[in-house]
Amino acid sequence: MQYADYMALLPLMVLSAACAAVMLLIAARRHHGLTVLLTLTGLAASLAVFPVALRHTPIQVTALLTVDAYSLFFFVLILLATAATALLGHAYFHAWGGHREEFYLLLLIASLGACVLAMSRHFAAFFIGLEILSIALYALIAYPRRRSASVEAGLKYLVLAAGSAGFLLFGMALIYAEQGTLDFSALTGGLSHSGPPSLVLIAGLALVMVGVGFKLALVPFHMWTADVYQGAPAPVTAFIATVSKSAMVALLARLLAPLDLHAAPGLFNALAALAAASMVGGNLLALRQQSVKRLLAFSSIAHLGYVLVAMLAAGPAFVPAVMFYMTAYTISQLGAFGVIAVRSTQAAEADSLDTYHGLFYEHPWLAAVLTAMLLSLAGIPLTAGFIGKFYVITAGAQGRLWWLVITLVVTSGIGLFYYLRVVVALFSPAPAGQTLPTNASPAAFSGAVVLSVTTCLLVWLGCTPEFLVRLLQRAAP
Numbered sequence: 207m208q209y210a211d212y213m214a215l216l217p218l219m220v221l222s223a224a225c226a227a228v229m230l231l232i233a234a235r236r237h238h239g240l241t242v243l244l245t246l247t248g249l250a251a252s253l254a255v256f257p258v259a260l261r262h263t264p265i266q267v268t269a270l271l272t273v274d275a276y277s278l279f280f281f282v283l284i285l286l287a288t289a290a291t292a293l294l295g296h297a298y299f300h301a302w303g304g305h306r307e308e309f310y311l312l313l314l315i316a317s318l319g320a321c322v323l324a325m326s327r328h329f330a331a332f333f334i335g336l337e338i339l340s341i342a343l344y345a346l347i348a349y350p351r352r353r354s355a356s357v358e359a360g361l362k363y364l365v366l367a368a369g370s371a372g373f374l375l376f377g378m379a380l381i382y383a384e385q386g387t388l389d390f391s392a393l394t395g396g397l398s399h400s401g402p403p404s405l406v407l408i409a410g411l412a413l414v415m416v417g418v419g420f421k422l423a424l425v426p427f428h429m430w431t432a433d434v435y436q437g438a439p440a441p442v443t444a445f446i447a448t449v450s451k452s453a454m455v456a457l458l459a460r461l462l463a464p465l466d467l468h469a470a471p472g473l474f475n476a477l478a479a480l481a482a483a484s485m486v487g488g489n490l491l492a493l494r495q496q497s498v499k500r501l502l503a504f505s506s507i508a509h510l511g512y513v514l515v516a517m518l519a520a521g522p523a524f525v526p527a528v529m530f531y532m533t534a535y536t537i538s539q540l541g542a543f544g545v546i547a548v549r550s551t552q553a554a555e556a557d558s559l560d561t562y563h564g565l566f567y568e569h570p571w572l573a574a575v576l577t578a579m580l581l582s583l584a585g586i587p588l589t590a591g592f593i594g595k596f597y598v599i600t601a602g603a604q605g606r607l608w609w610l611v612i613t614l615v616v617t618s619g620i621g622l623f624y625y626l627r628v629v630v631a632l633f634s635p636a637p638a639g640q641t642l643p644t645n646a647s648p649a650a651f652s653g654a655v656v657l658s659v660t661t662c663l664l665v666w667l668g669c670t671p672e673f674l675v676r677l678l679q680r681a682a683p
């Protein structure tokens with residue numbers, strides 16, 4: 207490796223050093239506040255060296271990683287979402303009667319795996335990053351080990367993730383057997399040469415997509431989503447919904463961007479079917495949910511279906527559309543789960559829809575934040591979610607994927623119904639005698655910071671998206 211390679215990887219190395227530093231602090235002295243502070247310092251240091259890495263991009267570091275503006279954009283998005291999760295965790299675990307410090311170590315390790323995924327250009331790096339992320343998530347989901355729902359959710363995720371990893375590895379083996387390499391670029395040649403692609407290559411790609419579909423919770427690989435979202439602690443659910451999904455979307459977009467999917471109509475039709483099934487299934491399953499976390503879980507399935515529409519459209523607009531949508535989606539999900547985390551107590555999480563009746567009259571600011579986040583997820587104007595959905599629809603229209611665009615519009619209308627169910631509950635009078643518990647500890651201030659920042663970003667990007675759009679157009683590979 208050359209000097210430029212090390213400079214390009216500097217943010218990743220600083221993040222790795224932060225993992226080691228937090229681990230040593232925990233071994234030397236357990237202190238919740240100090241651990242959170244060191245975690246945030248490590249994330250800030252990794253972001254601080256970002257301009258150094260940017261000056262040496264684009265660059266391919268060995269055969270495994272590519273460091274360019276595209277991967278660094280997702281790197282920044284992942285680190286900021288991790289910092290927000292750490293702050294929400296500080297508020298959530300402040301009064302928790304157990305060891306809290308390892309939570310932040312696991313967060314950093316998971317974000318490290320997510321960043322490796324965003325920089326991957328080789329199936330070996332893909333699998334390494336995925337496993338670093340997944341193994342940390344197993345522990346994060348089941349972190350409240352005395353809470354049976356969390357342990358059950360962690361076990362479900364462990365078993366199903368292990369199964370999906372088997373599909374993924376077998377698919378990689380088939381691709382290697384056909385192409386003789388695990389580099390993503392080999393797929394371009396395999397799908398672009400004259401004549402139909404080989405059956406072995408198509409089978410390998412299909413198995414890889416099974417593994418990717420599991421991580422993105424696309425239908426029919428979504429069976430784990432609602433149970434894991436509901437059983438995991440609220441900050442962990444926010445992390446899964448944002449960091450884990452953003453990393454996989456970054457990798458999938460890099461994998462699909464150079465491919466001519468029309469040269470393999472079977473693969474294209476399979477991905478289109480996944481997108482349509484996810485949009486329809488996710489929205490229909492969310493319609494009658496009484497758990498807010500399960501509702502957001504099923505809606506996340508639909509949102510990843512929307513993103514897949516833009517990916518299938520290809521063309522110059524698809525990558526910026528995906529990047530903007532994931533930015534808006536990350537902000538909205540962090541805000542929505544942030545409200546749940548702030549309102550949750552050690553005894554129980556604020557998950558049931560009934561507990562949100564009358565929230566506006568008790569905590570108007572929290573109700574306003576949650577309303578803004580839900581409207582953004584629904585794609586209402588003046589929010590970042592509206593701009594993101596507009597760009598996805600534009601990309602789909604440019605790709606002439608009319609039936610997928612129509613499905614997107616119709617299912618978005620269905621989604622508006624269940625988002626408004628929650629909004630109506632916020633402004634409905636609470637039943638007599640109902641109390642609305644909210645985390646009132648001094649540590650809840652950190653959660654309030656996250657909610658304030660995400661709300662400001664949501665409105666700013668919804669009203670003036672030009673700056674981010676120009677940035678993403680320059681960052682697209």
